[in-house]
Ligand SMILES: CC(C)[C@H](C(=O)O)[C@@H](O)C(=O)O
């Protein structure tokens with residue numbers, strides 16, 4: 088890992104540096120978090136943790152919550168309460184639990200009855216909650232989206248959500264610096280989604296592991312903010328924790344008049360823009376990894392396989408195992424072709440589709456809908472399609488599109504015009520693919536089962552998905568659209584009126600209330616406020632190790648989305664590797680799966696010889712499921728960053744063994760059905776007879792916490808004086824961060840929007856007051 092940073096610095100170094108609360112000798116850093124977005128899937132256990140330890144939310148004014156993953160996208164005309172609106176019991180419980188939590192902890196919340204509700208990564212920027220030079224986190228891997236503003240934005244697990252709620256900080260370390268420079272003119276029909284799919288195809292899904300990517304170069308500079316967001320959004324698919332773009336005039340223009348940004352004519356705005364303008368990487372900054380791309384090499388791009396790195400120009404043919412040298416990649420290709428129902432050599436444009444999904448935090452902003460509408464206008468979707476959906480990213484995007492008549496263009500063509508939410512991006516709500524169905528999707532993940540068990544996903548841009556809808560096959564947008572301008576450029580500027588209207592209306596003013604100056608901690612238990620929950624200690628672990636030899640085992644595979652609807656941490660062992668463990672659509676064990684065989688049913692360790700274990704989503708349900716099954720230690724060459732962190736937070740030990748020969752030696756013991764022993768104090772792995780198999784490295788602080796069973800929220804509570812010092816500096820130097828967007832308008836101190844406006848109906852129920860629809 089890189090050591091303490093001295094000038095020259097990168098953009099990432101500068102933002103990181105400005106948020107350090109405390110730095111330890113071993114490089115462990117307590118980092119201040121400016122903005123925390125919260126959604127229903129990854130927060131219930133975090134709030135429960137706060138309650139159990141009688142902790143309060145440290146900065147309600149810097150926390151914004153919404154529901155997005157679980158909610159139906161059907162019309163809300165008859166919406167009365169969330170409870171009545173959501174049919175599916177587990178989804179309903181999760182959403183209602185968030186509503187209870189935002190009330191109990193006094194948080195700003197955009198619920199189903201609020202037109203500002205939407206996908207968490209769409210509403211943050213839309214409201215100006217996301218600002219340059221801030222640290223932004225959310226219990227969601229696509230938090231990287233917000234890096235488009237020059238923010239350091241990354242996904243975290245539920246334990247870290249709890250840590251941020253309680254302390255407004257995170258314990259972390261410096262990342263590597265990676266530069267992806269894209270220069271030159273984009274070809275006609277090529278947009279930001281093609282850029283990022285192409286980049287991931289080049290660097291691979293583990294290419295950015297351990298790094299923060301800065302996207303730069305003339306092609307990136309020429310993009311709108313929305314296009315930059317689509318690029319940063321998928322940094323996580325390239326393995327990076329975060330993606331960033333240096334803020335510039337395009338950024339400042341986008342932020343003007345956003346409800347939570349400083350007011351454009353104020354002294355604060357000038358001060359902010361001056362500061363934001365300094366946030367550029369120094370000319371001679373050091374990069375750990377550099378990638379240079381010529382924009383003209385990028386064609387309209389689609390994915391063919393089950394990993395976001397499996398991409399190809401639309402003019403290409405389906406690749407086959409012979410196209411890959413690396414044996415792991417050959418195997419992955421065979422498996423992907425089988426899952427996708429494709430034959431090597433088939434022209435991509437001859438692949439027929441069943442469904443079209445235009446939506447998700449990657450591509451459901453107004454410019455995305457405009458670019459799709461331009462292709463669709465005056466045409467009809469192909470007859471072979473079973474369903475074509477447009478799911479706007481937020482209520483405000485939906486209203487804006489309707490005011491431009493885009494809804495009618497889509498409806499006339501045969502699309503469904505839905506309400507905002509994550510929808511078929513991951514199918515936690517009723518919008519899913521049936522087994523075997525093939526979908527052209529503007530989302531970001533094409534993992535097995537991602538959009539529904541057995542469903543097949545092809546990733547692409549909104550314009551390409553629109554073209555596919557008209558043709559009924561994967562299609563080349565250039566054949567349907569006048570190839571005058573690239574899809575990412577030349578879009579009309581986003582209209583801001585709809586975005587600011589809410590906050591200036593009387594109704595909204597009424598819904599804004601003062602935060603109590605000295606809010607007493609919410610007490611829900613008997614534990615003292617600084618209490619440390621504690622974890623079981625990890626010292627020596629001996630047991631069977633289950634061998635895996637595939638790479639890129641994603642957290643969707645470790646635990647599929649249908650099991651994320653719990654509000655508890657426990658009982659997830661049955662869901663572990665569900666799609667692999669049971670025969671399709673049944674609860675019958677698949678005897679060929681390793682964990683269904685003896686002695687691996689009783690594994691305590693998992694050995695994976697392929698790279699990038701636990702990539703993808705931030706769901707802490709993945710380590711919870713492993714732990715509940717009995718697996719406490721994983722041995723692999725590399726990991727998805729968020730998964731890696733999440734395991735430690737649960738008292739588990741993920742070990743990086745990068746020497747492939749050593750790894751194979753450990754895997755051989757595992758395959759022979761022999762026990763192995765992991766000795767953390769001595770950092771040694773031994774065979775069943777006590778012979779040393781490997782030594783391993785582990786960060787000092789993490790080892791200390793594991794061996795002593797320490798909960799790091801309790802530890803951070805001990806640094807509260809330093810957190811207060813940082814907050815004082817923050818108020819002095821960056822006053823616009825103290826909830827000042829609303830403060831500037833209403834002059835009443837840090838404020839928040841009341842969670843759900845309540846009123847009594849004539850049936851005597853207390854409900855959220857629906858806004859106009
Ligand atoms: C549910 C959430 C944890 C997850 C994520 O972290 O990405 C989801 O948004 C996804 O896209 O898989």
Ligand code: SF4
Pocket residue numbers: 155156206227229447448449508509512513530531
């Ligand atoms: S990737 Fe999909 S599921 Fe995850 S936050 Fe974005 S829209 Fe929602």
